[in-house]
């Protein structure tokens with residue numbers, strides 16, 4: 001059991017409300033954004049067995065994955081009727097099928113003859129589901145179509161041989177399945193999740209990227225690395241220079257989902273002013289660690305040159321292994337991001353931001369505008385090219401914050417115009433590996449002109465997310481996250497403690513997850 005220990009937590013309730021009131025378009029801030037629903041006091045201790053033991057994996061199979069609503073696919077995976085997407089979870093497999101223009105069904109992915117999987121991969125434009133072993137075939141709607149040598153099955157009741165269905169529900173153009181025939185409706189399970197996306201609902205977004213990789217750690221270890229902002233200052237130090245810091249995230253919990261709002265773009269983030277950087281020649285990547293002032297630079301040859309504030313220097317490889325020089329210690333996350341492939345920012349809503357014009361933004365807002373307001377206005381400039389119908393009405397919070405939600409157990413739709421959506425699950429029946437997927441959900445342009453992605457890009461090198469250039473600069477950020485994962489998992493096996501400890505407030509979302517997990521999985 002997860003254990004709640006004591007009371008007393010800091011939250012961002014008052015300062016957050018003031019921030020919203022100062023927003024451009026403050027009158028458009030939604031009621032959902034203003035909801036203040038902190039989790040009850042903690043902290044929480046979580047047994048490491050939940051992550052590392054096979055017993056918990058077996059309990060998850062029996063009590064969680066066979067009973068809970070889970071995101072199985074997105075409408076954009078099915079450009080045409082007859083498109084089929086297998087959804088594999090632990091040792092089970094289901095098929096989601098587009099049966100008609102606006103009708104989807106989900107079946108157990110198994111032939112009713114001798115049990116072969118009906119499909120092992122995605123398929124397009126099928127007019128039947130035919131087993132590759134002996135050729136039994138079903139219509140897309142699941143009714144039995146053909147049995148070769150049917151005379152040999154004298155008592156076959158064809159109606160009883162329709163493909164067994166699993167429950168299917170739809171939310172925000174996503175398709176969810178639930179193998180439990182007695183489950184509550186998806187609408188009840190998600191509750192008021194849609195209210196969080198009122199400014200720009202998921203019904204108006206399309207899938208513009210879908211990347212997957214396998215990570216050597218339990219799925220919950222990996223997922224939890226994407227459920228708090230607490231790790232940003234150590235794991236993504238470069239992000240601090242852009243206004244992201246650990247203390248300005250608001251966390252709330254609502255039924256089966258939780259929410260984090262990393263305010264971002266705040267003035268006075270408490271970062272020391274290190275003065276101007278030395279001039280930078282072409283081809284050089286140079287980043288200053290915002291807290292220590294140490295400069296990390298690389299010419300793209302995998303060697304990182306590190307210069308500290310007191311003038312000492314050294315050379316390191318991309319994993320921060322010392323090569324030469326008087327400085328013997330370097331920050332591994334800075335080395336990864338500086339030495340790695342440099343990809344451009346993927347932009348707001350998939351539109352390049354380089355045309356955003358700070359001068360024009362200042363002119364529009366007046367010279368006393370805050371940095372946060374200017375940044376928001378620059379995002380609006382970009383969005384006017386895509387969704388002019390709403391761009392001018394969007395409040396700053398929906399443009400500058402990283403708003404990341406989690407619907408139990410493993411689906412993570414982001415708010416605002418940050419396009420990230422994640423899904424994490426065990427890699428088949430192996431609880432020591434996780435399939436991590438990152439999807440980008442972009443606004444459907446007002447002109448209706450867009451091309452969705454309907455295939456998954458599986459990484460060739462699971463340790464290097466810059467292998468997916470469609471993710472833009474996020475690939476380098478993921479490399480920093482992913483590098484921690486196997487070490488966290490191995491550490492959980494090595495620890496003298498039986499529990500990990502979660503922070504009262506900054507780890508609200510993980511605490512919320514473990515409370516629900518306990519209800520589903522523990523006795």
Ligand code: FES
Pocket residue numbers: 111112113114115116131132133134135136
């Ligand atoms: S197992 Fe499918 S047709 Fe025989």
Ligand SMILES: [Fe+2]
Pocket residue numbers: 225226231235236477481
């Ligand atoms: Fe991260």
